[in-house]
Amino acid sequence: MxxxxxxxxxxxxxxxxxxxxxxxxxxxxxxxxxxxxxxxSSANFLTGGIYGWKSSITDYxxxxxxxxxxxxxxxxxxxxxxxxAVDTLSVSYIDTxxxxxxxxxxxxxxxxxxxxxxxxxxxxxKGSKHGMLPDMGVITDQGxxxxxxxxxxxxxxxxxxxxxxxxxxxxxxxxxxxxxxVWNGKNPNIVQLETVPRQALIKEGDTIITNxxxxxxxxxxxxxxxxxxxxxxxxxxxxxxxxxFNDMTDIGFVYVIRSNNVVEIQELENPTK
Amino acid sequence: MNNGILxxxxxxxxxxxxxxxxLNDINFLGYLNPYIYIIFxxxxxxxxxxxxxxxxxxxxxxxxxxxxxxxxxxxxxxxxAAYIRPLALRSAFGLSYEFQTVKLGNTGFGERLVYVxxxxxxxxxxxxxxxxxxxxxxxxxxxxxxxxxxxxxxxxMLILVxxxxxxx
Numbered sequence: 001m002x003x004x005x006x007x008x009x010x011x012x013x014x015x016x017x018x019x020x021x022x023x024x025x026x027x028x029x030x031x032x033x034x035x036x037x038x039x040x041s042s043a044n045f046l047t048g049g050i051y052g053w054k055s056s057i058t059d060y061x062x063x064x065x066x067x068x069x070x071x072x073x074x075x076x077x078x079x080x081x082x083x084x085a086v087d088t089l090s091v092s093y094i095d096t097x098x099x100x101x102x103x104x105x106x107x108x109x110x111x112x113x114x115x116x117x118x119x120x121x122x123x124x125x126k127g128s129k130h131g132m133l134p135d136m137g138v139i140t141d142q143g144x145x146x147x148x149x150x151x152x153x154x155x156x157x158x159x160x161x162x163x164x165x166x167x168x169x170x171x172x173x174x175x176x177x178x179x180x181x182v183w184n185g186k187n188p189n190i191v192q193l194e195t196v197p198r199q200a201l202i203k204e205g206d207t208i209i210t211n212x213x214x215x216x217x218x219x220x221x222x223x224x225x226x227x228x229x230x231x232x233x234x235x236x237x238x239x240x241x242x243x244x245f246n247d248m249t250d251i252g253f254v255y256v257i258r259s260n261n262v263v264e265i266q267e268l269e270n271p272t273k
Numbered sequence: 274m275n276n277g278i279l280x281x282x283x284x285x286x287x288x289x290x291x292x293x294x295x296l297n298d299i300n301f302l303g304y305l306n307p308y309i310y311i312i313f314x315x316x317x318x319x320x321x322x323x324x325x326x327x328x329x330x331x332x333x334x335x336x337x338x339x340x341x342x343x344x345x346x347x348x349x350x351x352x353x354a355a356y357i358r359p360l361a362l363r364s365a366f367g368l369s370y371e372f373q374t375v376k377l378g379n380t381g382f383g384e385r386l387v388y389v390x391x392x393x394x395x396x397x398x399x400x401x402x403x404x405x406x407x408x409x410x411x412x413x414x415x416x417x418x419x420x421x422x423x424x425x426x427x428x429x430m431l432i433l434v435x436x437x438x439x440x441x
Contacts, residue, residue: 013323017356020331024345024352027335028403031344040335042342050340054294114297114341116304118405118413121342157342164407185410188303249300 031119032165041150041157042112042123048155051111051123059252066252073141103218104258106130108138110251111155115162115188122146122158124254132156137216137257142246143223144168145254147216156256162188162248170223170242171211175200178211181223181242188248191224193240200238202229208242215265217257277318285333288313293340305420307428308347310337311396314354315389315429319362319370330355343404350400354392361391389429397422 008015027040042048059066112123126132128151136148138158146158146166159166162183170193171178179196193208206226212219224242232239259265288310299306314330334351338344362370365388366380401418 013327013356016324016327017352020327020352021349024331024334024349025403027338027345028349028406029344031342032406040338040342040344042340044339047340050290050294116300116306117341117343118410119343123342185405185413 041152042121043127043150043152043155043157045152045154048111048123048125048152052125055109055111055125062250062252065250069141069252102259102261104260105255106132106258108156108254108256110254113160113248113251115160115248118185119164120160120162121149122160122251124156124158124256125154126256127151127154127156129153131258132256133258135216135262136259138254139217139221139257140246140251140254143244144210144217144221145246145248145251148256160248161191161244168217169211169214170208171213172196172200172202173207173209173222176211178213179237179240181208189244190227191242191244193242194232194237196238196240198231198236198238202226202238202240204228208240215259215262218259281313281317284313284316285329289333289336289340292337297341301424302420304417305424307421307425308396308400309425309428309432311351311354311393311425312429312432314351314358314396315392315433317358323359326358327352327355346400346403349403350396353399354396357395358392361388361395365391385433386426386430389426389433393425393429394418394422397425 031040042051106126108124108126110122111125112121114120114122122138122145124138132148132151134148134150138145138148144161146160146163147168148156149159150157161168161181164183164185166181166183168181169178170181177196177200179193181191181193183191196202204226208223208226210217210219210221210223222245224244226240227243228241229238231237292308292310296307296309310333313333317326317329330351331348334348335345337347337351341347365384369380397418401414401421405414405417
């Protein structure tokens with residue numbers, strides 16, 4: 001007994017080192033599994049507050065490009081709107097106040113955006129107070145950006161599509177084949193679409209869109225363009241490089257999508273629960 | 274003594290803020306960031322209690338992790354750097370470390386470079402090994418470790434020269 005205590009006292013630094021190292025390994029492994037890394041998260045009042053303070057200063061430097069993007073998005077939306085406004089008399093209207101829309105969009109500002117790591121996260125300034133919940137999709141005006149992973153009262157942490165743990169359903173625009181969108185950690189503008197069966201007719205320049213199978217993203221949000229494809233080792237599936245439409249390194253404002261039918265869909269999919 | 278503790282606390286806060294607000298956004302060539310918060314570990318007093326030093330380093334790394342949403346990788350890298358510091362000091366400064374007379378401000382450039390290199394490389398190897406966490410990205414790991422280490426060493430040496438206190 002005496003010897004054990006002596007051993008502990010003699011090696012207390014080493015034992016403390018091993019203990020602390022073990023704790024940090026646990027945190028690291030937790031961060032590699034989706035939905036478990038709640039403790040080490042920047043979505044808390046201290047880090048969120050500091051990032052918000054920083055964002056209030058640095059936002060001034062991007063005002064011009066931000067304005068240009070807003071105006072071009074407005075232009076696009078106006079062009080779409082004009083298709084519906086051709087003949088206002090003969091069009092029948094649905095009273096949208098009494099029917100619930102399938103999706104609801106909330107704007108949010110990006111407080112922290114990273115893209116240089118292998119597992120990237122994004123912090124936005126809307127939280128549970130504003131109705132944000134885990135598993136809501138996040139898009140920009142040009143493409144998709146990620147899925148909310150956890151929320152605090154005022155902030156939410158978004159798991160970016162540039163994250164090794166992220167897997168999003170995506171499909172081809174001109175057929176119904178689909179695969180899962182992953183990232184190999186190299187170029188922040190190129191993501192990979194996997195498990196598209198070889199029967200799919202694809203060519204370079206084809207558009208990849210969300211396919212609406214997951215109830216997180218509505219169908220038809222553009223993601224990117226095929227730049228390169230090849231068959232994988234088993235010769236059954238394509239490995240496709242997709243160039244993203246949105247520049248993941250330069251994101252100011254985003255929209256969070258709330259699906260109003262998500263509860264109903266989940267009950268259908270998991271009837272036992 | 275009291276003054277010394279205040280300086281350490283101030284350095285702790287300033288380095289964390291500088292790291293998360295400025296240096297994490299540099300992304301030189303798309304993926305290179307210097308991790309200069311390690312200066313806190315480099316400059317801690319030589320005769321500090323080792324257990325206390327490990328706990329402080331753990332807190333330092335964990336704070337960076339919370340800001341960067343990176344699990345526990347910085348914490349693990351920090352405590353490793355803190356644990357091997359006596360070893361690095363001994364191999365870099367030799368005798369003057371044994372007699373507890375090392376002042377980082379008035380050591381030779383070569384000795385200081387050896388010390389910073391050992392610490393930064395050890396810290397970065399662990400940091401990127403845990404960040405990448407897969408064997409299939411071995412090349413990415415080597416690339417990131419090499420270039421980030423050079424980048425961090427460069428900035429660290431510059432800061433050590435620029436902010437050297439004359440009285441010490």
